[in-house]
Amino acid sequence: MKKVRLATVWLDGCSGCHMSLLDIDEAILAIAKRVDVVYGPLVDAQEFPKAVDVTLIEGAVSSQDDLEKVHTIRRWSKLVVALGDCAVTGNVPSMRNSHPARKMLERIYVEGVQTNRGVPVDGVPALLRQAVPVHEVIKVDLHIPGCPPAPASIAYALGELLEGRMPDLASKVKFG
């Protein structure tokens, strides 16, 4: 059987959703046999590949880099899944949204430190005005909320997707 090409992406989040993905116990063995992980923090690929069946996105869209990534992801992925509250609701990263990004950076990197004061600019992407859920930027096919989503929810959702079914997560998952 042809393997399903799976990508995982880590945007503005804490990697807790990836931890939860790795925490699905023995279910991971059955899933691992049926997928090729073609991109993400768990593998070495540098560029997002051109034909992906399922992409799991962890994290809010918070920087210029995130923004470009999600458009690339949408372009080359058949199914896009928002994994976890940051990708689904904005969650903790969006708590900065009622304040200007520049003021927040100055508060942290200028007022908040004694040495090496200054907002970092080299090698880091510019922040967007607000950190937003993925579906405010691109079409998302499935939302798996939770902070992090329960391993059982992830295992169930992936299991269904691998069987070619769209999982019905209504009432099975919760925010937070």
Added chain:
Amino acid sequence: MPENISIRIDGEYVAAQEGQTILEVARAGGKYIPTLCWLAGTSSVGACRLCIVEVSGVGRLLPACTTPVQDGMSVTTTSEKLTQYRRIAIEFLFSERNHVCAVCVSNNHCELQAMAQKLGVTSVRYPYAYPKLGVDVSHPRYVLDHNRCILCTRCVRVCTEVEGAHVWDVSGRGIRSMIVCDMNRPWAQASSCTNCGKCVQVCPTGALAEKGFAVDEMVKQDHNMTRLTARRGGHS
């Protein structure tokens, strides 16, 4: 003596009395209608719109908690359309303020969060408003976090109708509506507050909470309230 009447709920004939609301009659008949702002023993305001039902012959959806029954009325409490609109109501509540369940004292004990799960809301299709709102920490024992408020007005009603203090009110209109304390003063300066904590215990979210609790820890103790309101003739 109120007149006995008969209405139909989801096709079944139910005995009711004039003056009762659709919600009261439905609950008495063992029917479940979701609610958030409704609070036993206090007046109903129809703020959250979760209890909307279909009444045949009426073109719009009506809140069950404030609509009185009429003889011969036919009510539908569950349908695809109602589920859709109840989800929309929940999504509006989430998009209006800054509800971040993951870092909330009421995480896993929150009626808004539980209702979203129950209704199968897995994302909010409307853009979040991200309003800039304050937190009143002036009171020695309690906190008011406007970010988590859904304007259900349970605090307003329990304070006025059960405690008899009338500390809370709603100021402003529409999206600018805010819960205020004693003519918009910091809570600590509200001379009418008796520090009874009823508002805190009946608040469905983490908007009103006791101080000293971390994420997940604020479990509301509303059983005392249930006793109090039952004595006032409320249903629990």
